[in-house]
Amino acid sequence: MGALTRLIITQCKVDKTGKVTIENKKFEAMLNPSSYNHTYSIRYNRKKALGQLASDQKFSNVEPEKVNFDLVLDGSGLVDMTNGAKDVKTQIQKLNDIIYKYDGNVHQPNHVRLLWGSFIFFGRMSSLSVDYTLFTPTGQPLRAKVKIAFDGFVSKEEEALVANRSSPDLTHLVEVKAGDTLPILCHRIYGDSAYYLSVARINGITNFRNIRPGTRLHFPPLR
Numbered sequence: 280m281g282a283l284t285r286l287i288i289t290q291c292k293v294d295k296t297g298k299v300t301i302e303n304k305k306f307e308a309m310l311n312p313s314s315y316n317h318t319y320s321i322r323y324n325r326k327k328a329l330g331q332l333a334s335d336q337k338f339s340n341v342e343p344e345k346v347n348f349d350l351v352l353d354g355s356g357l358v359d360m361t362n363g364a365k366d367v368k369t370q371i372q373k374l375n376d377i378i379y380k381y382d383g384n385v386h387q388p389n390h391v392r393l394l395w396g397s398f399i400f401f402g403r404m405s406s407l408s409v410d411y412t413l414f415t416p417t418g419q420p421l422r423a424k425v426k427i428a429f430d431g432f433v434s435k436e437e438e439a440l441v442a443n444r445s446s447p448d449l450t451h452l453v454e455v456k457a458g459d460t461l462p463i464l465c466h467r468i469y470g471d472s473a474y475y476l477s478v479a480r481i482n483g484i485t486n487f488r489n490i491r492p493g494t495r496l497h498f499p500p501l502r
Contacts, residue, residue, distance in 0.1 A: 286395040315348035344431035355421045367420045378404040397485040402429040455494045461487045
């Protein structure tokens, strides 16, 4: 068996053009979630015309993806303090500094990246609640369950890719060769390797580090 891979929540910055930069500030889960929920939804316009008995569902827009899960934080000493925090309150404060704290420079909370094995998700926290479940005799919390929900973030570049994913331009239908990596292919096609995460998501790739030769990938044109 390999080493345990822990869920990591990393702070990101998004500039005015929509470019995402991964920061060094991160929170590593003490205990991985036992499960997580990943929701996809589409909105349709269901308005009826006057006198119409039924209405067609007309596409309106794709809603942001949503992810939610529970984290258990322990300060009793029974669990290894991998994130460097010594007690539950400190751990919650460290988590809040990344996902909840208002950034006065950009006038909004930070974007984050969730990374757990092959699961990658970019978004911002939409809700957070903390249930304290174990205490010292003096009332200090020793354990807490944190319920967190995130709304997905799509960069302007990725939005353009999604809008053009069915493009018939065959120059962007590429067969992976031995030695090819997604960043290399993105640099070759777009002139910028930074698009590799967007292209991975467009093609439904969860492990972009291991793409087999012969795989055919779609690289829609950027607008």
